[in-house]
Amino acid sequence: MHHTMVPSDRVEHVAVHSWDGAKLGIIERLMLDKVSGTVAYAVIKTGGLLGSHHHYPILWSALKYDAKRQVFETELTMRELRAGPSEFDDETFDWGDRTRSYPHPHYWTV
Amino acid sequence: MHHTMVPSDRVEHVAVHSWDGAKLGIIERLMLDKVSGTVAYAVIKTGGLLGSHHHYPILWSALKYDAKRQVFETELTMRELRAGPSEFDDETFDWGDRTRSYPHPHYWTV
Numbered sequence: 159m160h161h162t163m164v165p166s167d168r169v170e171h172v173a174v175h176s177w178d179g180a181k182l183g184i185i186e187r188l189m190l191d192k193v194s195g196t197v198a199y200a201v202i203k204t205g206g207l208l209g210s211h212h213h214y215p216i217l218w219s220a221l222k223y224d225a226k227r228q229v230f231e232t233e234l235t236m237r238e239l240r241a242g243p244s245e246f247d248d249e250t251f252d253w254g255d256r257t258r259s260y261p262h263p264h265y266w267t268v
Numbered sequence: 269m270h271h272t273m274v275p276s277d278r279v280e281h282v283a284v285h286s287w288d289g290a291k292l293g294i295i296e297r298l299m300l301d302k303v304s305g306t307v308a309y310a311v312i313k314t315g316g317l318l319g320s321h322h323h324y325p326i327l328w329s330a331l332k333y334d335a336k337r338q339v340f341e342t343e344l345t346m347r348e349l350r351a352g353p354s355e356f357d358d359e360t361f362d363w364g365d366r367t368r369s370y371p372h373p374h375y376w377t378v
Contacts, residue, residue, distance in 0.1 A: 162301055162302045162303045163299050163300065163301060163302070163308060164299070164300050164302050165297045165298070165299055165300075165311075166276050166280065166297050166298035166299070166300060167280065167297045169300065170276065170277065187275045187276050187277045188275070188276040188300075189273050189274070189275055189276070190273065190274050190275075190276060190279065190298075190307055191272055191273060192272045192273070192274050192333070193272045194306075195306050195307050195328050195329060196304075196305050196306050196307070197300055197305050197306070197307065198273060201275075218305050219305060223302070
């Protein structure tokens, strides 16, 4: 049966690759806009030195599922991801804060 | 900081109560419409006899978060939920199948 629904728990923990083939990380969680009922963005958890992790927001619309490889693809590169906002493990980054402005055009344009 | 974002993993496994106070179950997962990027509905897992479970779809817009009690509330009662479509544990119910018609007005009206 062909349809366009996907369960949230089959999106979480799926790998995200850059268009250049590099693995950026995995989808840690989705951020939902309660009022509009939309998926605003995904939080990507990247691997790091000594088991530490960075957490980056990527717009949901910037992620494309590749069914063959079973990964999400994005046009962002790791370099671009690193240039944007992020959280480092237990920091209390406010993901929903829209009063901040972020440099990358893929963010916050929902 | 006040905003309208909620992480998917803070929605999953949260209890859902009926307006009449009855606990209906917990949110097992969210079903996302890949094309529109919206949360179409939540799948509610209810407790059952001998450890078996039913799984019911409830429209996202029919769920309201009660921050004080930390549960979702809905106008649906257990009786109404049971009258709608459901899956019983390992059945291969096609949650995304929009060619089916369902009796309850809270479903599939997105």
